[in-house]
Amino acid sequence: MGLTASVLAVDAGNSKTDVAVVAADGEVIGTARGGGFRPPAEGVGPAVDALADTVTRAYAAAGVSSAAHVSACLANADLPAEEEELAAALHARAWGAAVEVRNDTFAILRAGVTEPRGVAVVCGAGINCVGMRPDGRTARFPALGRLSGDWGGGWGLAEEALWHAARAEDGRGAPTALARTLPDHFGLPTMYALIEALHLRRLPPARRHELAPVLFATAAGGDGVARAVVDRLAEEVVTMAVVALTRLDLLEEETPVLLGGGVLTAGHRRLDDRVRESLAVRAPRAVVGVVRERPVLGAALLGLDRVGARPEAHRKVRDFFGT
Structure with a gap:
C-alpha cells in the first residue's frame, strides 16, 4: 500500500455501486461492487460511509491507497449544489488528490x-x-x-x-x-x-x-x-x-x-x-x-479525460470492460 493510481472511478446508483481503480496507462488494477447510494434516504454521511467500504475493497484489490483523481458519477447528484456537497464529503475521505462529482447520467453518456x-x-x-x-x-x-x-x-x-x-x-x-x-x-x-x-x-x-x-x-x-x-x-x-x-x-x-x-x-x-x-x-x-456499457466505464473515461491520459489508456479501459 502507499502507492497511487491515476483514477478512482465510481459509479454509484440507487441499487448498486461499481468502483474501478485505473493506472496511468489505462490498466484496471482493482474493482469492487457494493450496494446502492441513497443520500436523500440515508443522509450524505451514512451514504458516503457505505461507499467507503466499496472503495476500500477496490483499493485493496489494486494494492494502492489513493489516486491522482477521483471521478465519481453519483445518483441523486441532481443539482450543482448537491454535487458540491458530495464532492466535499468525498474529498474529506482523502481517496484522491482531486475530486470531481457528476450526476450518474454523465457516466452513461461518456461510456457510449x-x-x-x-x-x-x-x-x-x-x-x-x-x-x-x-x-x-x-x-x-x-x-x-x-x-x-x-x-x-x-x-x-x-x-x-x-x-x-x-x-x-x-x-x-x-x-x-x-x-x-x-x-x-x-x-x-x-x-x-x-x-x-x-x-x-x-x-x-x-x-x-x-x-x-x-x-x-x-x-x-x-x-x-x-x-x-x-x-x-x-x-x-x-x-x-x-x-x-x-x-x-x-x-x-x-x-x-x-x-x-x-x-x-x-x-x-x-x-x-x-x-x-x-x-x-x-x-x-x-x-x-x-x-x-457499464456506467463505471464512463466514470473511468471521464477521469482519464481529466488527467489528460493518452488515447491508448482509453482503449485499454474499454477493452477491460468488454467494449
Whole structure:
C-alpha cells in the first residue's frame, strides 16, 4: 500500500455501486461492487460511509491507497449544489488528490461515446438527460420529477397506466385494456381490487414498477390508450434531447444521441421507432445509439479525460470492460 493510481472511478446508483481503480496507462488494477447510494434516504454521511467500504475493497484489490483523481458519477447528484456537497464529503475521505462529482447520467453518456461530446437520455425509474462538449460545456436538467417539469420514467409510466385504467373501469375515461391487464398482472380481478391492494399496502408500493412492462405489452397488443402513453414518452425523450443539443449548439452538427436505462434499452419497438422517427425530423443530424456499457466505464473515461491520459489508456479501459 502507499502507492497511487491515476483514477478512482465510481459509479454509484440507487441499487448498486461499481468502483474501478485505473493506472496511468489505462490498466484496471482493482474493482469492487457494493450496494446502492441513497443520500436523500440515508443522509450524505451514512451514504458516503457505505461507499467507503466499496472503495476500500477496490483499493485493496489494486494494492494502492489513493489516486491522482477521483471521478465519481453519483445518483441523486441532481443539482450543482448537491454535487458540491458530495464532492466535499468525498474529498474529506482523502481517496484522491482531486475530486470531481457528476450526476450518474454523465457516466452513461461518456461510456457510449469516443470523446466527451454528445447527448444522452436515460429512462429507468425516472428520466434524465445530459449533454457535453470537449470544451467542458454541459447541458443538464434538474431531473427531480414533476417538480422540475419531468414526465416519464418507469415509475411515472406505472402511475399513468394506473390513472387511465382506474378511469376506464368507472367510466370517467376512455375504455382501455389496461383496466384488465394491470390487475391481471397481480392475479386480481378488477382495477378496484388493485387500487385497494396498493392503497392498503397489501401489495408493497415498490411493486408498482412492475406495471411499466405491462403498459408496453398492452400497447404492443394494439390498445389505443396504452399506445398514446408510449407515444408521449417518445416525445418527451426527443424533446429533452433536442433542448440539450440546442443548448450546446450541436443541433446542426452530426452528434451522438444515446439512449440508456432499462426502459430505453428494453427493445420496445413502438417506443424505439417513435423516438427515431421524431429525432429524424427535429434533429436530423443526430446519430442515435443505445448504451449498454457499464456506467463505471464512463466514470473511468471521464477521469482519464481529466488527467489528460493518452488515447491508448482509453482503449485499454474499454477493452477491460468488454467494449
